Amino acid sequence: MPTDAAATAGPHALDATTLEGNRGATGYPAPYRARVAGRAKVKLGDPFGLKNFGVNLTRLEPGAESALRHWHTLQDEFIYVLEGTLVLVTDAGERELRPGMCAGFPAGRADGHHLVNRGTAAAVYLEVGDRTPGDEAHYPDEDLQHRDGRFFHRDGTPW
Incomplete structure (x- = not known):
């Protein structure tokens, strides 16, 4: 029989297809x-109360x-492609990623990266990142940086 603490601890397993997504949501x-x-x-990760890292199922x-x-200055990132084709863009250039491929981005490595869907069908991937406090994100192609939950221009003035 579960204890009261176990009953309020949240789920241990769930069907991810039942969770709501946040399409286009961004800060x-x-x-x-x-x-x-x-x-x-x-x-x-959030429904389980995970605090040290986040896991997102992302559709592009x-x-x-x-x-x-x-x-990121302090946070690691990892992605794993499940469906479709994506283009990984980094300082080194571009690389096509297909299902089963993964990529990782260690904290503190000043190598800007992102994924672009240049195909004709949606792509789906898992992204995993840690939640180290005090992290800053730098955007080498834009007049933008992120720290303390807010966006700033490169000169430090708030957006």
């Missing part, structure tokens, strides 16, 4: 929002970007 300032409008994320429609090209 990006207005000039950048349209680039991720075809992105839908389902947060898989044709023409959509996963994010603006960026890198």
